[in-house]
Amino acid sequence: MNYNHKKIESKWQAFWDEYKTFKVTEDEHKPKYYVLDMFPYPSGAGLHVGHPLGYIATDIVARYKRMKGFNVLHPMGWDAFGLPAEQYAIKTGTHPQETTKKNIDNFRRQIKMLGFSYDWDREINTTDAVYVKWTQWIFLQLYKKGLAYEAEVPVNWCPELKAVLANEEVVDGKSDIGGHPVYRVPMRQWMLKITDYAESLLSGLDEVDWPHSVKELQRNWIGRSEGADVDFPIENSDKIITVFTTRPDTLFGATYMVLAPEHPFVDELTTVDQKESVKEYKETASRKSDLERGELNKEKTGVFTGSYAMNPANDEKIPIWIADYVLMSYGTGAIMAVPGQDQRDWDFATEFDLPIIRTVEITDDYDGEAFTGDGLAINSGFLNGLYVDDAKKIMIKWLETEGKGKGAIRYKLRDWLFSRQRYWGEPIPIIHYDDESKPLEDSELPLELPEIEKYEPSGTGESPLANIKEWVEIKNDGGEVIGLRETNTMPQWAGSCWYYLRYIDPANIDHPWDKDKESYWMPVDLYIGGAEHAVLHLLYARFWHHVLHDLGFVSTREPFQKLFNQGMILGEDGLKMSKSRGNVINPDAIVNEFGADSMRLYEMFMGPLDKAKPWNTKGLQGCSRFINKLWSKVCSSDGLSSYITEDAPNDETVKLLHQTIKKIGEDVENLRFNTAISQMMIFTNHLITLDHVPKSVLETFVKLLAPFIPHVSEEIWEYLGHNESITYESWPEFDEALAKEDLITIAIQVNGKLRANIEISADTEKKDVLSIAKDNDRIKAYLDGNEIIKEIYVEGRLVNFVVK
C-alpha cells in the first residue's frame, strides 16, 4: 500500500510549527552548530527544483547534528532589496514593498512545503526598517573608520538603462541585464575602501575550510603582486614618474615608458608638436566603452608625448608614450616597457618601431617573441649571470640603496563602488551641508525610504529619490534649506553582508546583535550556497566582518568556517533550466505528486552535491518507490505491519545495520548524501527479504532516515509508539565489531589477472590464505608448470601470484 504523503507531510509540518520543534536558544551545555544557507532573493518566478538543493543538504546536516547532541542554529530569511521589484514598480506603479511581500509569501510557502527545520522565529528580511537600521549603522561604522568616502570616479554608465552599474553588473562591456553598451563616465560616488583589507582578506583564506577553487578565485580577484616601484626622472623636468613592475630585474631592458591616457602628468609632458595627436588620442580613449577597450581592440594603439625619461639603471634616454593598454586604475597608471620580456610591450614596440633589448638569455631554439621564462640575465650590468629571482632581489636592493625605488606590493582589487542610483535599497544615511557631509546620529536611524509616485531613475544618473524635495531637503527652524540628503542607495550586497549576524539575535532593537550571543554562535560552521557568489558576496561579507572584528563587534575574524558550493540541477535535456527553454521543473508539482520526502531524497541521490547534474523524473520515481517499499513492509494502514516483531535480529541483519549506521554517519559528515542513500536502499532491500523485522532494528533505522525523509520518519516513529518528535532522538552508535564481516571474499590473481574468488573466514592467517589459494583447482591450472616468483597478499582483499 502506498503511503499518503500529503496527509503525513501536512500533519508533521503543522506539528513542527505548533510545537516550535526547531526553535533554538543559546545553551552552554551543548556544543553549538551554525548551519547556514545563502538566503534567497524572492523573485516573482518562485522556486524551481534547483533552488532548494542546498537547503535540503543543510537541512539534513542540521537534523543530523541535532541528533548528535548539537545545539543547532538553522535560520532562513530574505534578501529582498533588488532591481526586479523596482523595475516592476517602474512598469506597473506597484510599490516594491508590495511585490516583495507577495514574493516572500510564495517563497516561504514553497520552502516550508519541503519540511525544512528552520527556526522560523528568526526569519529576517533585509528590507524591514529594523534591519535597514542596522545595515545603515554598520555603514556608519565603516564611515567613521574612514573606510567610506566619496569620489569622482569613472563609473559604468549605461545610457540605455539610465543607470550606473557596478563592475560585476558589466559583462564584456555590456550591461548584465539587457546587454546594453556601457561607458566610463566620471561621477560622484560612494566607495568602500576594501583595498585597505586586501592583505587581511588574502591571509584570512588560509584559515577557512573552503573549496580550493573558491579560495583561488578570491586570491586571483585580490590579485596580489610583488615587485618594485621604480622612479624615472623626466628630462628637462623635476617631475618623477613612478612605475610599478613585477620584473625589476628587467630594468636594463626598459626601452620606453607608457602612461595611461588619464595619467595626471600627460598634459605637462606633452610637447608642443605632439599636442594635437595626444589630445585626440585622449579623447578617443575616453569615449571608448569597455568593450572596445577590451576584446575588440587587440592591436596596440598609442601616441608619443614628445618627452623623455631616464632609465635609472643605465641613464639611457627613453621616450614616454601614452597608450590605453596601460590602465590608470592599476599600479601607478604608468609602466616601464620591457618588450624583450613582456609580450604586450613587444607588440607595442613592434607596432611603433621601438627598440627591443633582451635581458634574459634565451635558448637557441626559442622561436617566441617576448621571453617571460626564467634564465640568466644579460645586457643588465651588475645583474648579468643571475637567475630571475636573484636578479629581482639584487635590483630591489640596488634601487633602495640608490634611492631610485623600493620593493612594493600591489593588488588588482579595487575599492568597492557602493552607491546605486536606485530607489529600492537602503538610503545612505548622510547629509550634505555646504561645507561638509555629516552622518546621521544613531538615534536618527533607520533612515527610511519616502513614498514616491514615480520609480524611474532621474535620468541624470541620480536616483529617483533626488526628485523628492521634501525628503531630500533639510531645513532649519526658519524653513531655509541647509542641507541635502544623500540620494544614492546601497547595493543589494549590503544586506547580505551581515545577515548571518542578525540571525543570531533577530529581534534586538538596541543593538545589531548581542555580544554574548554572537560569541556563542559564531563562526558559521557550515555555509552552503551557489558558486556564483564565490567572489562578490563572499568577499564583501568577509570585508565587513574583518572590519567589525577590528572594531571589536564580532569575536571571529572569518565569518564562514566551512563553505560548500552546491552544483546546478539541469533540465531533463541536460541544459540549464530556464523559462525560455521550457525545461523548468516546478517543485510544487513534484511535491504534490510524489511528496517532499521523495523530492528531498532524490535531489540528494542524484549525485555529488557539488556537481551539475540533469533532472530525471524517472529517477525521482525510483526514490519514491524506495520510500513506498519501506513503508509497505513496515507499516499498514493503521500502524505497524505484521512483519514487525519483538524478535531479536539475526546476525546478518545486525551486521548490515551497523555497517549502515557507520556508512550514513560518515557520509553525512562529508556531505556525501548520494552514497548514504544508496546504503539506505541496500538496507531496505535486505529488510524486505526478512520474514520478521525486529522492532529494535526498525527503531534504529528510522533514526538514520529521519534527517533525509523527516515526515515519513516522524510517522513511523509515532507508529513505533513514541509521543515525541524524532528530532532530538540521539543518533545511533555503531559497533565496529558488529559491523565487521566474518566471511570475506578474497580475489586470487595470477600475474595480475583475476582467476578465482575464495570465501574465507576473516581471521585466516596469511600463510593459510596462500595455501588455500594455491589449492584452488582453477588456480592450480594456472600455476602448474610455472615458477612462482612472488606472492602478494593484501589483507582481506586479494592474492596475486607472479609466475614465470
Added chain:
RNA sequence: GCCGGGAUGGCGGAACAGGUAGACGCGUUGGUCUCAAAAACCAAUGGCCAUUUGGCCGUGGGGGUUCGAUUCCCCCUCCCGGCACCA
C-alpha cells in the same frame, strides 16, 4: 591566453590510502499477476567471442612507474566555471 575543476555501461553515478571496475538508482529485456494495461513483484543486464566450464577487451587518447593503475607521473584532446592588456 592564464587559473580552477572534470571525462567511468544506454543514463545519473559507486569504488578505503595503488588491490575483484561498474555499488545504488534509472532504463531495457524476460517472467509472475491481469481479460488487457498500468502499478507491484522476481530475474537478467559493460562490450565482444564461446554450446557450457570459460576467454579476450574495457574507466577520454598516447606513453611511463608497479606484481597490480579509474587512482601516481609525463604528453595530448574535449567539456564546464572564473579571469582576461592588472605591468
